[in-house]
Amino acid sequence: MAARAAAGGREWRLALPLAAFFLAFFVAPLGVLVAWSFYDSAELRALTLAQYARFLGDRFTLGILWDTLTLGAKATLVCLVFGYPLAWLALRLPPRWQAALVFLVILPILTSVVVRTFAWIVMLGSQGVINQALAAIGLVDRPLRLLYTEVGVVMVLAQVQMPLMVLPIMATLARVDPNLSDASSSLGAGAWRTFWKVTVPLSLPGVVAGCILVYAACVTAFVTQTLIGGARLIYMPLYIYQQATGANNWPFAAAMSVVFMIAVLAVVYLLNLVGRAARGAYA
Amino acid sequence: MPPGAPAAMGHSLKLEAITHRFGEFVAVRDIDLDIAAGELVALLGPSGCGKSTLLRIVSGFLAQSAGRVLFDGEPVDHLPPNRRGVGIVFQNYALFPHMTVAENVAYGLHARGTPRQAVRARVDEMLELVHMSALADRLPRQLSGGQQQRIALARCLAVQPKILLLDEPFGALDKNLRLDMQIEVKRLQRASGVTAIMVTHDQEEALSMADRIAVMNHGVIEQVSPPTEVYDRPSSLFVSQFVGTTNVLPGRVATCDGARADVTLADGTRIACEATVRAAVGEDVLVSVRPERLALRGAPGDGAIPATVKVVLPLGPVVVYEAETQAGQPMKISAPREGGARLLEPGARVYVAPAAPDAARLFRPAASRAGSSGTRAAS
Numbered sequence: 051m052a053a054r055a056a057a058g059g060r061e062w063r064l065a066l067p068l069a070a071f072f073l074a075f076f077v078a079p080l081g082v083l084v085a086w087s088f089y090d091s092a093e094l095r096a097l098t099l100a101q102y103a104r105f106l107g108d109r110f111t112l113g114i115l116w117d118t119l120t121l122g123a124k125a126t127l128v129c130l131v132f133g134y135p136l137a138w139l140a141l142r143l144p145p146r147w148q149a150a151l152v153f154l155v156i157l158p159i160l161t162s163v164v165v166r167t168f169a170w171i172v173m174l175g176s177q178g179v180i181n182q183a184l185a186a187i188g189l190v191d192r193p194l195r196l197l198y199t200e201v202g203v204v205m206v207l208a209q210v211q212m213p214l215m216v217l218p219i220m221a222t223l224a225r226v227d228p229n230l231s232d233a234s235s236s237l238g239a240g241a242w243r244t245f246w247k248v249t250v251p252l253s254l255p256g257v258v259a260g261c262i263l264v265y266a267a268c269v270t271a272f273v274t275q276t277l278i279g280g281a282r283l284i285y286m287p288l289y290i291y292q293q294a295t296g297a298n299n300w301p302f303a304a305a306m307s308v309v310f311m312i313a314v315l316a317v318v319y320l321l322n323l324v325g326r327a328a329r330g331a332y333a
Numbered sequence: 334m335p336p337g338a339p340a341a342m343g344h345s346l347k348l349e350a351i352t353h354r355f356g357e358f359v360a361v362r363d364i365d366l367d368i369a370a371g372e373l374v375a376l377l378g379p380s381g382c383g384k385s386t387l388l389r390i391v392s393g394f395l396a397q398s399a400g401r402v403l404f405d406g407e408p409v410d411h412l413p414p415n416r417r418g419v420g421i422v423f424q425n426y427a428l429f430p431h432m433t434v435a436e437n438v439a440y441g442l443h444a445r446g447t448p449r450q451a452v453r454a455r456v457d458e459m460l461e462l463v464h465m466s467a468l469a470d471r472l473p474r475q476l477s478g479g480q481q482q483r484i485a486l487a488r489c490l491a492v493q494p495k496i497l498l499l500d501e502p503f504g505a506l507d508k509n510l511r512l513d514m515q516i517e518v519k520r521l522q523r524a525s526g527v528t529a530i531m532v533t534h535d536q537e538e539a540l541s542m543a544d545r546i547a548v549m550n551h552g553v554i555e556q557v558s559p560p561t562e563v564y565d566r567p568s569s570l571f572v573s574q575f576v577g578t579t580n581v582l583p584g585r586v587a588t589c590d591g592a593r594a595d596v597t598l599a600d601g602t603r604i605a606c607e608a609t610v611r612a613a614v615g616e617d618v619l620v621s622v623r624p625e626r627l628a629l630r631g632a633p634g635d636g637a638i639p640a641t642v643k644v645v646l647p648l649g650p651v652v653v654y655e656a657e658t659q660a661g662q663p664m665k666i667s668a669p670r671e672g673g674a675r676l677l678e679p680g681a682r683v684y685v686a687p688a689a690p691d692a693a694r695l696f697r698p699a700a701s702r703a704g705s706s707g708t709r710a711a712s
């Protein structure tokens with residue numbers, strides 16, 4: 051007994067390697083980043099708030115931050131609108147079809163970012179598959195501009211991050227007692243009412259989790275934003291990258307990173323509050 | 334409608350030749366059942382015999398492979414569940430976890446587009462009926478099992494269903510609460526005058542609550558009768574064994590004149606039986622006698638079976654003797670325990686005889702019974 055209790059008291063040591071890893075490769079670089087954001091120039095001579103003042107006083111950079119945050123919101127919304135029905139449908143399919151659908155949804159995760167982004171470039175181009183298809187069925191007579199537009203970026207981000215939305219929603223939907231929808235319809239509610247009054251509220255925790263994951267992934271999706279957005283559309287990750295490596299202005303890049311991080315965390319926190327409020331009602 | 338007063342006359346339910354197959358497997362076979370308005374019928378049967386399947390067909394969640402469901406003589410097979418007017422109380426209650434007690438009860442009324450004012454009045458009335466007015470603002474998870482069940486009932490009855498279905502409504506309750514809720518449900522069913530089917534595999538529950546009991550086995554209804562009749566005059570060996578306990582004694586028909594038969598048991602004694610089937614002389618049959626319908630005698634006599642007492646179980650008001658005949662056949666006999674009277678000792682020689690001419694009933698062995706259903710054995 052005593053030996054076991056002693057061993058139990060020392061179990062925290064198992065977490066040491068992970069803690070060390072975290073400290074060395076996450077907390078320390080983050081600390082360096084924050085520290086650099088307070089320097090006045092790349093030579094790191096004096097401490098100042100000048101970088102923050104420059105960021106917050108510059109309409110161009112603030113515009114980029116706003117574009118990035120709204121890009122994430124739009125992509126998340128598209129993911130939700132397509133992902134929720136997909137998750138709902140998947141749970142009603144026979145097991146074999148369900149497995150096939152889930153596999154299709156997670157397929158983007160299994161391919162390289164660069165490969166699937168170039169595939170999208172082929173799809174979205176003015177002679178691409180989408181435009182040819184639209185022209186063939188007569189919906190458009192001139193090719194739509196999709197590549198290097200925000201619409202294109204949102205489409206690609208939504209497709210790529212879809213599994214992050216579908217899987218959490220499926221997990222919560224699967225836990226909803228099927229008797230509840232039977233109870234609802236035996237009480238006289240139609241399918242639509244049952245869906246909105248019972249199914250949706252009970253799956254909100256999954257929706258919130260999915261939105262947080264997708265949002266965080268979309269605003270930081272450097273490769274997709276850059277390759278699909280092209281040179282004209284600039285989002286925070288690319289801008290930070292340009293400032294750091296191109297302009298060699300590390301302190302400014304660091305300050306932008308910090309502001310960007312805080313902005314994203316604020317959005318995630320808000321989403322979490324929504325989730326908490328929804329869950330608080332019945333968890 | 335004031336609480337406690339009977340609602341508008343209940344609705345009658347008729348099942349006509351209902352059969353349901355899951356693939357090759359016949360879950361419910363050729364079921365005919367007539368339930369009068371305001372009646373409470375218990376569906377009693379072992380696990381997997383098709384009780385829930387039958388309820389799902391009545392409620393419209395499952396379309397039967399063949400047959401018709403009629404409410405008040407009108408077929409309802411084309412109506413989806415939300416337009417059938419069937420209320421269901423699920424075994425796990427299925428209360429909406431994100432809504433308060435009052436919102437749960439109001440749900441069906443809102444779905445029917447009842448005006449707000451009327452909804453509030455009706456919810457108050459229903460909560461009063463189930464003695465839950467004080468807890469209107471609680472969430473289901475803040476209620477005990479019995480309270481949740483009352484709300485499930487109130488939610489159902491609020492929309493005045495034509496038919497009330499209860500699928501093992503007491504399964505999740507402990508024994509004391511069970512009894513309270515059985516009385517409560519019976520009271521509410523009477524008060525609202527709603528026609529009800531209650532599924533159970535607890536025979537005591539069926540015997541105590543139902544106006545009639547339908548005993549199911551392997552997808553067929555073996556008997557539909559008032560509780561006392563199911564117990565006293567079971568129409569099949571299965572019913573006699575499933576409802577209450579009984580002694581099953583193998584024997585051979587000596588004489589048979591339609592309603593009565595004499596059967597020679599393994600040890601050579603003859604026993605007079607009610608014949609539920611027309612048995613041929615010389616046929617191997619089974620005789621079923623309930624323990625309390627056997628009498629112990631001290632001396633041999635007409636039709637008495639010699640036996641030796643093996644075990645004596647004084648169970649409060651009755652004493653149960655386990656005895657063995659000379660052919661090695663075990664038998665249970667239960668007798669009222671009179672105060673002061675001495676019990677028999679193990680090893681005592683006794684003579685066992687049916688207490689009345691209709692105590693023993695003759696059945697054919699189950700295996701040779703024609704038309705038995707269920708291609709797979711029930712668990």
Ligand SMILES: Nc1ncnc2c1ncn2[C@@H]1O[C@H](COP(=O)(O)OP(=O)(O)OP(=O)(O)O)[C@@H](O)[C@H]1O
Pocket residue numbers: 355358360378379380381382383384385386387534711
């Ligand atoms: N969806 C289904 N597919 C295939 N077989 C089914 C299905 N639903 C039920 N069954 C089978 O039909 C039979 C009757 O099932 P049912 O649920 O009606 O039993 P039950 O009498 O309610 O049993 P219990 O007392 O355990 O609830 C069972 O043998 C079951 O395996």
Ligand SMILES: [Mg+2]
Pocket residue numbers: 384385386
């Ligand atoms: Mg069942």
